[in-house]
Amino acid sequence: MGWIDLRRMLGLSALLRLLLVCYGEWQDAHMEVRYTDVDYLVFSDAAAMVAAGRSPFERATYRYSPLLAYLLVPNSLLHPSWGKLLFSAADLLVGLFVDAILKLRGVPEDLRLWSVAAWLFNPFTFTIGTRGNCEPIVCAVILWIILCIMNGKVFQAAFWYGLIVHFRIYPIIYALPFVIVLSKQRIGPSRKPTLRQWNSRRDILYNNSSSASAKSSPGWNGLWAPLGSTVTWDTVMFGLFSGTLFFLLTIMFFYIYGWDFLNEALLYHLTRTDPRHNFSIYFYHVYLHHQQGFAVFEKFVSFLPQTMVQLALIFSFAGDLPFCLFVQTVAFVAFNKVMTAQYFVWFFCLLPLILPWSSMKVKWKGLICMFVWMASQIHWLMWAYILEFKGRNVFVQLWLASILFLVANTLVLLMLIRYHKYSPIFMPLARSGVANSRKLE
Amino acid sequence: MLSFIRDILWHLRDQKLMVFGLIFIVSSLIKVDSYNKISDHVGKSSQRLVGCWPFSEAYLTSSYFAQQKSLFDSDCHDYLAGEYSSGDFCKGMASEISLLQLSDLQRRLHGEGSHRHLISTLKFMNRSYIRSLLDSHDCKAVIIERLPIGVFADLFELQHLVHRKVFVDAAVFGDTNLELPSALSNRSIVEVHMNIGHENPLRGYETVLELPLHARYPPLDDSGYAEVQLGHPDLFLHCRSKEAQSEPCLWRLTEVNAGPAEAVMWRVPSGNDAHRGIVSSVTFVSALVCALSIVVSAITSRNKDVRRSR
Numbered sequence: 001m002g003w004i005d006l007r008r009m010l011g012l013s014a015l016l017r018l019l020l021v022c023y024g025e026w027q028d029a030h031m032e033v034r035y036t037d038v039d040y041l042v043f044s045d046a047a048a049m050v051a052a053g054r055s056p057f058e059r060a061t062y063r064y065s066p067l068l069a070y071l072l073v074p075n076s077l078l079h080p081s082w083g084k085l086l087f088s089a090a091d092l093l094v095g096l097f098v099d100a101i102l103k104l105r106g107v108p109e110d111l112r113l114w115s116v117a118a119w120l121f122n123p124f125t126f127t128i129g130t131r132g133n134c135e136p137i138v139c140a141v142i143l144w145i146i147l148c149i150m151n152g153k154v155f156q157a158a159f160w161y162g163l164i165v166h167f168r169i170y171p172i173i174y175a176l177p178f179v180i181v182l183s184k185q186r187i188g189p190s191r192k193p194t195l196r197q198w199n200s201r202r203d204i205l206y207n208n209s210s211s212a213s214a215k216s217s218p219g220w221n222g223l224w225a226p227l228g229s230t231v232t233w234d235t236v237m238f239g240l241f242s243g244t245l246f247f248l249l250t251i252m253f254f255y256i257y258g259w260d261f262l263n264e265a266l267l268y269h270l271t272r273t274d275p276r277h278n279f280s281i282y283f284y285h286v287y288l289h290h291q292q293g294f295a296v297f298e299k300f301v302s303f304l305p306q307t308m309v310q311l312a313l314i315f316s317f318a319g320d321l322p323f324c325l326f327v328q329t330v331a332f333v334a335f336n337k338v339m340t341a342q343y344f345v346w347f348f349c350l351l352p353l354i355l356p357w358s359s360m361k362v363k364w365k366g367l368i369c370m371f372v373w374m375a376s377q378i379h380w381l382m383w384a385y386i387l388e389f390k391g392r393n394v395f396v397q398l399w400l401a402s403i404l405f406l407v408a409n410t411l412v413l414l415m416l417i418r419y420h421k422y423s424p425i426f427m428p429l430a431r432s433g434v435a436n437s438r439k440l441e
Numbered sequence: 442m443l444s445f446i447r448d449i450l451w452h453l454r455d456q457k458l459m460v461f462g463l464i465f466i467v468s469s470l471i472k473v474d475s476y477n478k479i480s481d482h483v484g485k486s487s488q489r490l491v492g493c494w495p496f497s498e499a500y501l502t503s504s505y506f507a508q509q510k511s512l513f514d515s516d517c518h519d520y521l522a523g524e525y526s527s528g529d530f531c532k533g534m535a536s537e538i539s540l541l542q543l544s545d546l547q548r549r550l551h552g553e554g555s556h557r558h559l560i561s562t563l564k565f566m567n568r569s570y571i572r573s574l575l576d577s578h579d580c581k582a583v584i585i586e587r588l589p590i591g592v593f594a595d596l597f598e599l600q601h602l603v604h605r606k607v608f609v610d611a612a613v614f615g616d617t618n619l620e621l622p623s624a625l626s627n628r629s630i631v632e633v634h635m636n637i638g639h640e641n642p643l644r645g646y647e648t649v650l651e652l653p654l655h656a657r658y659p660p661l662d663d664s665g666y667a668e669v670q671l672g673h674p675d676l677f678l679h680c681r682s683k684e685a686q687s688e689p690c691l692w693r694l695t696e697v698n699a700g701p702a703e704a705v706m707w708r709v710p711s712g713n714d715a716h717r718g719i720v721s722s723v724t725f726v727s728a729l730v731c732a733l734s735i736v737v738s739a740i741t742s743r744n745k746d747v748r749r750s751r
Contacts, residue, residue: 041515041597042597045597057444059598060596060617060618061617061619061620095530200501243569274620274621275622275658276622276658281724281727281728282724284712284716284720284724285720285721285724287622287658287712288661288712288714288716288717288720289721290622290624290658291624291660291661292627298464298721301725302725302728304729304732305728305729305731305732306732308732308733309732309736310735312735312736312739312740313735313739316739316740316742316743317739317743327739331735333730335728335731335732339581343695387554387555387556387710388554388555388556389553389554389556390553390554391554391555391708391709391710392710393665393666393710393711394710395710395713395716396716396720399720399724403724403727405729406731407731409731410731411732412733413735413738414734414735414738417735417738417739417742418738418742420742422742422743422746
C-alpha cells in the first residue's frame with residue numbers, strides 16, 4: 001500500500017463521508033424514501049426538545065442517554081446535519097484509533113493501513129455515520145478505552161467506561177475482560193505497561209516469553225485461582241471509579257427527567273423483547289408467547305446460552321483484549337433476544353484490531369466466511385421482505401432463516417477462533433524486565 | 442419494479458443495512474408474485490353536507506379526548522355525530538355552503554404487506570359552485586379515521602408529510618405506540634386536514650387522501666391471517682372567508698344513501714398457536730448447540746495454546 005498513507009486515507013474517507021452527507025440532504029429533499037436513518041430524526045427531535053428546555057423523553061421512542069440529545073442540540077441551532085458530521089468524525093476517529101492501537105502493538109505500517117481500510121472503506125460503516133446513526137461514537141470510545149488501558153491510564157479508562165456504559169448499555173459485557181486484563185498489566189520503567197509486540201512468524205505464541213504469557217491468562221485449567229488474583233489496586237480503582245460515574249450519571253438524569261429516563265434509557269434495553277421480526281432466533285418464540293407472558297424457566301433457558309458463551313470467551317481470551325472483545329460482541333449480538341443490523345457495527349469496529357493476528361487467508365477461507373455470513377443474512381432479508389412487504393405468512397421460514405443466520409455466525413466465529421494467533425496485549429511480569437532491557441539496548 | 446425497489450429501501454431504512462440492501466435489490470429483481478390483492482376491498486358511499494358551526498380549534502378530535510378523558514372506550518363517531526349533528530350558526534356562509542355536495546367517497550387500500558396507504562377519494566358536485574366558493578374562501582377537508590386496533594398511523598411520518606405540504610395538518614390521538622402488537626395495544630384516531638383538491642377537467646373537483654398506515658402484529662390465529670376492518674371516516678369541511686376577518690366555520694358531511702358501504706379489509710399474517718411447542722424447543726436447542734460449540738472451541742483453543750507453550 002505504498003501509494004497511500006494514513007493521512008491520505010483519512011482525508012479520502014472524510015471526503016467520501018462529506019459527499020454522502022450532502023447526497024443524503026438531497027435525497028431527503030427530493031425522494032420519498034429518506035437517506036437519513038429514522039433514528040436520527042428521533043435524536044434530532046429529542047435535541048430540539050432539549051433546546052426548548054423540555055425533556056428529550058417527550059419524544060416518543062427516544063431511548064438513549066440525554067447526553068446524546070445534548071450533543072445534537074446544534075442540529076436545531078446550527079444545521080440539521082450537525083449530528084451526521086459528528087458521527088462521521090467519530091467514524092474517522094475509529095480509523096485513527098485502530099492505527100494507534102496496532103502501532104502500539106508493533107504491527108508494521110502496511111498491515112495497519114489494510115486494517116484501517118477494513119473499517120474506513122467498509123460500505124456498512126461509512127453509511128452508518130452519514131445516515132445519522134450514533135454507534136460510531138460508542139465504537140470510538142471503546143477503542144479509546146483500549147488505548148488508555150494499553151497506555152496504563154487506568155483512571156481515564158474507567159472514566160470513559162463508566163460514561164459509555166451509561167450512554168449505551170451493551171459495553172457492560174466488557175467489564176470482566178477489562179478487569180482481568182488490568183490485573184495482568186505490569187508497569188515498566190517508562191511508567192507504562194509493557195506491551196507484547198506483533199510478530200510476523202507463525203509461531204508467535206511459542207517464542208521465548210510465550211510460556212509465561214500463556215499461563216498468565218486465566219485459561220480453563222485453573223479458573224478460580226486467577227479470579228482471585230484479579231483483585232489489584234488498578235482493578236478495584238477501575239471498578240469503583242467507572243461504577244461511581246455510571247451511578248452518578250444515572251442518579252443525576254433520574255433527578256432531572258424522572259422515571260421517563262430510567263424506563264426509556266435504561267430499563268427498556270435491559271428488558272427488551274421484541275415480538276416483531278428481527279434477526280434474533282427468539283423473535284417467533286417471543287411472538288407466540290407475547291399474549292400470555294413467559295415462565296421463569298423460559299427466561300432462564302434463553303439466558304443460559306448467552307451466559308455460557310460470554311464466560312467461556314472471557315476466561316479463554318481476556319488476555320488478548322481486542323480479540324476477546326471482538327468474539328464476545330459477535331456472540332452477544334448473535335445470542336441476543338433482539339438483533340438488528342445496527343448492532344453489527346459493534347463488532348465491525350473491533351475487526352481491524354484482530355486481522356493482523358489471523359492466519360486465515362482471504363483466499364479462500366476468508367472469502368468463504370464472508371460469503372456464508374452475508375448469504376445467510378440476505379436469505380433472512382428475503383423472507384423478511386416477503387412477510388413485511390408482500391403480506392404473506394412466512395413466519396416459519398423467517399424463523400428458520402434466523403436459526404440459519406445464528407449457525408452462520410457460529411461457524412464464522414469458530415473459524416476466527418481457530419485461525420487466531422492468541423497474543424496477550426501485555427508482557428507477563430517475569431519477562432517484562434527482560435523485554436524492557438532489550439528495548440533499552 | 443420501482444415501487445419494489447422503493448419498498449426494499451424503505452425496509453432497509455430500518456435495518457440500517459445499505460450495503461446488503463444493494464446486494465438484495467440486485468438479487469431480488471426476480472419478481473416476487475403479488476399475493477395480497479384479494480384482501481384489498483373497495484368501499485364506496487355518497488354523502489351530503491349538513492350543519493354549520495363556528496370553529497377555531499386546531500383539531501376536532503382533541504375536544505373528544507378532552508371530554509372523554511379516556512383513550513378510546515366509547516365510540517368517537519357517536520360523539521362527533523352528537524356534537525356536530527345539527528345547528529346552523531355560521532349565518533354568513535350557511536346559504537353558500539348548502540349547495541356544496543359530496544357526490545362520492547371511494548376508499549381502497551394501496552400496496553401490500555404491513556405498510557400500506559388508505560386512499561380516500563372525495564368527489565364534489567356542483568363544479569361551477571365550488572369554483573366560485575374556493576375563489577372567495579379558503580376551504581379544507583377534515584378527515585377523521587377511527588383506526589381499529591390492528592393498524593396505526595405513525596405521527597412522525599404524518600408530520601413529515603405536513604412538512605412536505607402533502608397535508609395541511611395531521612394529528613394522532615389515542616394509543617400512539619408504534620411498536621406494540623395488537624394484543625397489547627389500544628385504538629387510535631387520525632385527523633388529517635387537506636386542501637380541497639384542484640379541478641379535474643374530466644371528473645370535477647376531487648380530493649385524494651393517501652394516509653400511510655402500518656399493521657401491528659396481530660393476535661395468534663390458526664388460519665395464519667387476521668382480518669382488520671377499516672370503518673368509515675368522519676368528514677368535515679372547514680372554510681374561512683378570504684375577504685373578511687371572519688371566524689372559520691365547520692360543516693359536517695353525512696351520508697345521503699341509506700345503503701351501507703362496503704368496508705375496507707386488510708389481511709395481516711399472524712403467528713399460529715400450533716407452532717408454539719416446536720418453535721420454542723427448536724429455538725432453545727439450536728441456541729444451546731451453537732453456544733456449546735463455541736464454548737468447546739474456546740476452551741480447546743486456549744488449552745491447546747497453554748499445552749504448546751509448555
